[in-house]
Amino acid sequence: MIPHLFRTEYRKIIAVLCKHFGLEHMGIAEDIASDTFLTAAQVWPMHGIPINPVAWLYNVAGNKAKNYLRRHILFENKIAPQVKTDAHLFEYEPDLSHQNIADSQLQMMFAICHPSIPQEAQIGLSLRILCGFGIEEVADAFLASKDAINKRLYRAKEKLREEKIKIELPAPSEIDARLDTVLTTIYLLFSEGYYSVSRDRALRKEVCLEAMRLCHMLIEDTSTNKPQVNALMALMCFHSSRFDARVNKNGEWILYEDQNTELWDVALVSKGIYFLNCAARGDRLTNYHLEAMIAYWSTQKTDTKEKWEAILQLYDSLLRVQYSPVAALNRTFALAKAKSKATAITEAEHLNLTNNQFYYALLGELYTGIDNSKAIQNLQEALLLAKTQADKQVIQNKMAHLAHI
Numbered sequence: 001m002i003p004h005l006f007r008t009e010y011r012k013i014i015a016v017l018c019k020h021f022g023l024e025h026m027g028i029a030e031d032i033a034s035d036t037f038l039t040a041a042q043v044w045p046m047h048g049i050p051i052n053p054v055a056w057l058y059n060v061a062g063n064k065a066k067n068y069l070r071r072h073i074l075f076e077n078k079i080a081p082q083v084k085t086d087a088h089l090f091e092y093e094p095d096l097s098h099q100n101i102a103d104s105q106l107q108m109m110f111a112i113c114h115p116s117i118p119q120e121a122q123i124g125l126s127l128r129i130l131c132g133f134g135i136e137e138v139a140d141a142f143l144a145s146k147d148a149i150n151k152r153l154y155r156a157k158e159k160l161r162e163e164k165i166k167i168e169l170p171a172p173s174e175i176d177a178r179l180d181t182v183l184t185t186i187y188l189l190f191s192e193g194y195y196s197v198s199r200d201r202a203l204r205k206e207v208c209l210e211a212m213r214l215c216h217m218l219i220e221d222t223s224t225n226k227p228q229v230n231a232l233m234a235l236m237c238f239h240s241s242r243f244d245a246r247v248n249k250n251g252e253w254i255l256y257e258d259q260n261t262e263l264w265d266v267a268l269v270s271k272g273i274y275f276l277n278c279a280a281r282g283d284r285l286t287n288y289h290l291e292a293m294i295a296y297w298s299t300q301k302t303d304t305k306e307k308w309e310a311i312l313q314l315y316d317s318l319l320r321v322q323y324s325p326v327a328a329l330n331r332t333f334a335l336a337k338a339k340s341k342a343t344a345i346t347e348a349e350h351l352n353l354t355n356n357q358f359y360y361a362l363l364g365e366l367y368t369g370i371d372n373s374k375a376i377q378n379l380q381e382a383l384l385l386a387k388t389q390a391d392k393q394v395i396q397n398k399m400a401h402l403a404h405i
Helices: 002-021 023-047 053-071 073-079 084-090 098-112 119-129 135-142 146-163 172-194 205-220 227-240 266-278 287-298 305-321 325-338 341-351 357-367 372-385 389-403
Strands: none
Touching: 002 023, 002 053, 002 098, 002 205, 023 053, 023 098, 023 146, 098 119, 098 172, 098 205, 119 135, 119 146, 119 172, 135 146, 135 172, 172 205, 172 227, 205 227, 227 266, 227 287, 266 287, 287 305, 305 325, 325 341, 325 357, 341 357, 357 372, 357 389, 372 389
């Protein structure tokens, strides 16, 4: 219960408190929010979970904020004089209404993504503060050490404090530039849930749903309801539609070709199509548009050459818009379907992604039926690089199958 609420409510409390205290005092907001959950962990086991746990957390956070204002010398000497005219704001509970939470989070997303700090720091701070990521999860997202991430986030907070960045939406002329970083953050959040490596769980639906909620918040605001935002929402809808078919009852991966298509959520596919149509306005083709169209084709149950040729062409366009080794690797699977395994093997091996488990896993799949001994060799390499038990189980199952052919 508490871990789930921490994931969903921690960032809301911080956003509202930061709006009261100012972004330069983010650390104080974090301390109050963390202390609120620590209190819950101490009290609930003894007295039971409250009837309304969220309201309890908000009430405790509000009380802790007021108490802090009354007693802490930092506020007495530095902040109180500045907010004296607004002191009435702290005479009652901080406004934790749905609308104020949404407004505060939206404004906080753009405040954190201020150009005064590097983009990687913007994304890392957003994942930490607004998405509730632990330091280890942020480090995994950037393939960096926890120490490096701690230093990066500290420098970013200091810079925001020095610049006295306000929690507010930027001017219309600045929104698009900052929006790119906001969308990258949401994309990384969804990706962590869709394929989790920081925890030994194959799929974390609650994380994916939170990413979709943040994206929907952007769509609901007229100033941020842009084509690329709708394209990202479409992408997430298409991927989410296959949640129930992606893992079995033991939490193990089910490969795409083995999924029960009857478990695919047609309502989410329809929503994805709606948002993809909304994304069609404008003249800018982003990676989210192309990835959404690829994901759309993946929700089509027919396994035709036309389908895979369309996906192949979309990958070609995606690599021109935004090259990434992962996209290039995924393209080779579509190439195998549209052309031949032999053609795909040549292109895949040319990528030479020898530190990537999926590179070897894909080669294992491509060599199956052509040279099973090479398939097993590649799968063994993939097994050595696999990080999660779910991945290891899939690879071991494939190797066991090949050994009995």
